[in-house]
């Protein structure tokens with residue numbers, strides 16, 4: 001079964017509390033999501049392989065480490081996943097970015113796919129699927145299925161806030177996928193919103209509704 005890692009660094013928890021706060025406006029919400037995504041990327045890239053190179057310091061020649069030529073791909077789930085992309089790219093600027101467009105039907109709560117564009121070398125890349133919210137898990141599970149059907153072999157999932165129901169669905173549909181979170185919340189309400197959650201991530205990021 002994939003691991004579930006809750007990245008509870010104090011900076012992440014502090015910023016997430018402000019993200020959750022209903023009084024936080026769009027500008028600050030967007031900035032905080034960007035910052036937390038960057039902090040989470042620091043942890044999610046912990047296992048990147050290193051290789052040795054020879055460099056010349058002003059004092060001596062030395063063998064030092066750099067990140068080996070790993071091919072990474074970020075895949076934000078539109079729309080809300082977009083809010084986390086730049087924060088991660090600041091740390092790993094060489095990553096390619098694919099997009100999966102999904103919205104959750106408000107009646108059925110089932111995901112509807114409307115767009116997919118991935119890097120051409122899908123099979124060679126390690127992907128991180130990004131979405132602030134893992135609620136029923138339907139959207140993330142569908143995005144991962146979509147990547148796999150196009151040849152993706154290595155996939156991690158990164159979300160800000162998850163409900164237990166979402167974790168359960170990812171474990172069931174994609175048992176090999178590791179899940180990285182800033183928080184695991186209590187439950188879903190009758191409308192499929194995470195409790196306490198942070199509301200509708202897309203609307204809060206983009207100022208809609």
Ligand SMILES: O=P(O)(O)OC[C@H]1O[C@H](OP(=O)(O)OP(=O)(O)O)[C@H](O)[C@@H]1O
Nearest residue numbers: 078079080103104135136137138139202
């Ligand atoms: O785990 P689930 O139950 O599938 O719910 C989570 C999904 O719902 C939200 O997207 P939404 O449908 O609001 O689309 P948006 O990002 O365009 O607002 C969120 O960003 C996830 O993609």
Ligand SMILES: O=c1cc[nH]c(=O)[nH]1
Nearest residue numbers: 135193194199200201
């Ligand atoms: O709590 C939730 C659930 C789904 N989508 C959101 O944006 N928030």
Ligand SMILES: [Mg+2]
Nearest residue numbers: 200201202203
């Ligand atoms: Mg939304």
